[in-house]
Structure formats: C-alpha cells, structure tokens
Amino acid sequence: MIATAPKVGFVSLGCPKALVDSERILTQLRTEGYQIVPTYDAADVVVVNTCGFIESAVEESLEAIGEAMAENGKVVVTGCLGARAELIRARFPQVLSVSGPQDYESVMTAVHAQRPPPHDPFLDLVPPQGIKLTPRHYAYLKISEGCNHRCSFCIIPSMRGDLVSRPIDAVLTEAERLVKGGVRELLVISQDTSAYGVDLKYADRTWRSRQWQTRFVDLASALGELGVWVRMHYVYPYPHVDQIIPLMAAGKILPYLDIPFQHSHPQVLKRMKRPASGERNIERIRAWRSICPEITLRSTFIVGFPGETEAEFQDLLAFLEEAQLDRVGAFAYSPVAGAAANALEGAVPEDVKQERLERFMAVQADISARRLQARIGTTETILIDEVGPGVATGRSRKEAPDIDGKVLIKLRKSDPRPAPGMFIDVAIKKADEHDLHAAIAI
Numbered sequence: 001m002i003a004t005a006p007k008v009g010f011v012s013l014g015c016p017k018a019l020v021d022s023e024r025i026l027t028q029l030r031t032e033g034y035q036i037v038p039t040y041d042a043a044d045v046v047v048v049n050t051c052g053f054i055e056s057a058v059e060e061s062l063e064a065i066g067e068a069m070a071e072n073g074k075v076v077v078t079g080c081l082g083a084r085a086e087l088i089r090a091r092f093p094q095v096l097s098v099s100g101p102q103d104y105e106s107v108m109t110a111v112h113a114q115r116p117p118p119h120d121p122f123l124d125l126v127p128p129q130g131i132k133l134t135p136r137h138y139a140y141l142k143i144s145e146g147c148n149h150r151c152s153f154c155i156i157p158s159m160r161g162d163l164v165s166r167p168i169d170a171v172l173t174e175a176e177r178l179v180k181g182g183v184r185e186l187l188v189i190s191q192d193t194s195a196y197g198v199d200l201k202y203a204d205r206t207w208r209s210r211q212w213q214t215r216f217v218d219l220a221s222a223l224g225e226l227g228v229w230v231r232m233h234y235v236y237p238y239p240h241v242d243q244i245i246p247l248m249a250a251g252k253i254l255p256y257l258d259i260p261f262q263h264s265h266p267q268v269l270k271r272m273k274r275p276a277s278g279e280r281n282i283e284r285i286r287a288w289r290s291i292c293p294e295i296t297l298r299s300t301f302i303v304g305f306p307g308e309t310e311a312e313f314q315d316l317l318a319f320l321e322e323a324q325l326d327r328v329g330a331f332a333y334s335p336v337a338g339a340a341a342n343a344l345e346g347a348v349p350e351d352v353k354q355e356r357l358e359r360f361m362a363v364q365a366d367i368s369a370r371r372l373q374a375r376i377g378t379t380e381t382i383l384i385d386e387v388g389p390g391v392a393t394g395r396s397r398k399e400a401p402d403i404d405g406k407v408l409i410k411l412r413k414s415d416p417r418p419a420p421g422m423f424i425d426v427a428i429k430k431a432d433e434h435d436l437h438a439a440i441a442i
C-alpha cells in the first residue's frame with residue numbers, strides 16, 4: 001500500500017520559524033498518508049517553503065521555485081515570500097498555488113487538488129510528537145506568530161501580521177509531547193518572545209492541574225518543570241525580562257538570553273523604531289550578571305543604519321566593551337524591499353558601512369575570544385549532537401545550535417562512546433575563535 005501512497009517532495013528554506021512551519025506541514029502530510037520523497041523525479045507534487053526576509057533570501061527562494069518547476073513542474077509555494085504572490089506569479093505563472101506563512105490549510109488544499117490523500121488507516125504512522133526536521137534531541141517550540149512592532153528595517157509584520165500567541169496550555173502540551181518523544185533541549189522561538197500573551201490578555205489556562213497565565217514569565221517557569229534544557233530566543237529587553245533571571249540562577253531554564261539589541265545609541269534605536277529602546281541596557285546586564293553570574297548573552301547588531309554618525313557608531317563600540325557579550329552577529333545595513341527605513345535620509349556609503357562592520361567585528365572578536373579562553377580548564381556538561389570517527393560534537397548551556405560555536409570532543413580509545421542526545425561532562429582544553437576543544441572528563 002505504501003507503493004500507492006501519493007508522493008510529495010519538500011524544500012524548506014529560511015529561519016527556524018519557517019522550519020517549524022515546515023514541520024507542521026510535513027506532519028499533516030504524513031498524518032494523511034502522503035509519502036515524503038527526497039527527489040523531484042519521484043514526487044507527484046513539490047512544496048517549496050520560502051523565505052523573504054532579505055533580498056538574498058528572496059533570490060534563493062525564487063531559484064528554489066525555478067528548480068522545482070524545471071525538475072518537476074507541479075509546485076506549491078508557501079512561506080514568507082508567498083506573501084508577495086505577484087512576484088512569484090510574474091516569474092512562474094504555472095505554479096499550482098501560492099500562500100503566505102502559517103497558511104497550512106492552503107498548502108494542504110493545493111496538495112489534495114493535485115493528488116488526493118489515500119484512505120488507509122495503516123498509513124497513519126506519525127509519531128505523536130510529529131515529524132521533526134531538527135535532530136531528535138532538540139526541537140524548536142514556536143509560541144506565537146507575527147509581531148506588534150514596526151521596526152523600520154523589517155517587513156516581517158507586513159508578511160506575518162500582528163502578534164498571535166498560542167495559549168499556554170497548547171504550548172506546554174506540545175513541549176511535554178516533545179520531551180516524551182526524546183527531546184532534551186527546547187528552543188523557544190517567536191518574533192518577539194517577551195511579548196508572549198499580550199494579545200490574549202494573558203489568558204489563564206490549566207496545565208498539570210494548575211493555573212498558568214499565557215505570559216512569558218509563566219511560560220519560563222512551567223517549561224522549567226519539564227527537566228530538559230530550555231533556551232530562550234528573540235527576547236527584547238522589556239523590564240519584565242528581569243523576572244526570569246532568578247529562574248536561570250535556580251537552574252530551571254538555561255542561563256542564556258538571545259536578545260537582539262541591534263544598536264546602543266538612543267537616536268539610532270529611535271530611527272529603527274525598536275521595542276524597549278528606552279531601557280538602560282548596560283545597567284540591566286550588570287544586574288542580570290549579579291543575580292546569575294553564568295548567564296550567556298547573545299545578540300545581533302546592524303551597523304551603517306541610515307543616518308548613523310561616526311559618534312553614534314563609537315557609542316556602539318563602547319557599548320560592546322562595557323556589555324562584554326558572549327556571542328554576537330552583525331550585519332552591515334542593507335535595504336529590504338518594502339521596509340520603511342528605505343525612506344530615511346542619510347544613507348551610509350557602502351565603503352563606510354563595510355569599514356564599520358570590520359571595526360565592530362574586530363572589537364567583538366577579541367571579547368568573544370577572551371570569554372571563550374576563560375572557559376579553558378573548566379568542566380562543562382555537553383549535549384552531544386553528532387558522533388564521528390574519533391570526535392564527538394556538542395554544545396554546552398552556553399551554545400545554541402546553528403548560531404553559536406560548538407564543543408569538539410576528542411575521543412580516546414578508552415572513552416565510553418557517546419551518542420547524540422546524551423549529556424556528558426567534559427574538560428575544556430583549548431579555545432579557538434568560535435569553538436572549544438575538550439576531552440571527556442574522567
């Protein structure tokens with residue numbers, strides 16, 4: 001019967017949030033008895049989940065659609081770039097359907113129209129935790145869609161709409177199911193994690209016979225009861241974020257905050273229309289470290305934003321020196337089609353942007369390297385991601401998958417063989433620019 005199951009090819013592009021959408025669609029397809037195949041040839045229809053955040057992502061998505069059209073011809077397009085249907089239809093008038101992000105319904109309708117689902121209960125073999133594209137031992141947990149802010153460089157709200165939070169009991173039930181399915185690390189994602197629940201007026205829900213409000217602090221403490229690593233991403237520095245630092249100090253959730261500051265200077269932040277831009281972040285960081293000294297802070301920044309003066313840029317460098325962040329990503333500003341920032345005056349010339357990016361990276365590279373060096377000689381618990389010949393790769397509490405560095409563990413003949421998803425203690429021996437090198441602690 002499997003031989004008669006309709007076959008779907010799937011191409012997933014974009015950020016972790018898009019990955020969660022892909023997982024939902026794949027789960028639905030498998031639930032209905034579709035077979036997922038790895039080649040265009042074998043597929044009756046191909047779904048392309050696109051990204052449309054920056055111009056290079058738009059191009060990559062258009063290329064992926066073009067390839068699927070050329071190789072297969074029956075193509076369903078969804079995801080962020082799907083919100084710009086006219087662009088896709090102009091280039092590929094033959095696509096079967098175009099839908100925006102989280103529009104699972106439209107994707108399923110288009111797939112059904114091409115090949116109806118089989119009616120065979122024996123094909124309903126989806127594990128209760130769903131289909132996951134990430135390795136089995138960690139999973140992204142999406143708590144909301146959309147965003148109520150209107151940062152001037154960002155087009156996500158126009159593509160994904162205003163904030164829509166999932167009620168806390170739904171999120172916690174999904175988290176519980178993932179943990180039962182073998183997940184050891186939950187990565188909480190959204191567009192604006194600290195605003196969680198504001199659209200639901202912090203609705204009360206019941207989980208494990210207790211009342212919880214649909215809000216960030218309750219979510220953090222409830223997830224902290226599951227006994228796995230819980231890592232918070234995309235947290236903006238609102239005052240109530242201070243309330244989760246004691247949970248980190250108590251070991252309930254990971255002492256790790258991914259907090260996209262984007263800049264330090266109040267005028268630049270104002271032009272960017274950033275949330276929580278009036279906060280005194282250096283004082284906050286100091287206070288967080290006094291409560292939870294082992295906290296890891298990761299952030300992203302944009303240099304060369306329209307109107308950024310040399311003095312404003314130097315303010316940013318001074319912020320880096322004071323904040324001593326552990327991990328930092330930085331981009332030279334580049335205009336995104338449809339973003340309000342394109343209309344701002346004072347575009348910074350390309351060579352100045354690049355020069356500032358280099359100066360920024362030089363300052364931060366020293367800081368990050370020093371912070372990695374300080375870990376040499378310590379013993380840390382590592383979650384193993386991969387095991388190869390003679391070496392295992394993993395991450396400590398201080399490293400998120402994909403965006404941070406790794407811990408490379410050299411395996412001796414006498415070492416027990418680790419497996420992905422295992423926690424082991426290692427002695428940190430050496431640090432390079434991004435990664436750490438270690439040996440299993442005896």
Ligand code: SF4
Pocket residue numbers: 147148149150151154155156157191192275
């Ligand atoms: S907070 Fe700003 S950058 Fe983040 S999704 Fe919302 S508008 Fe975009």
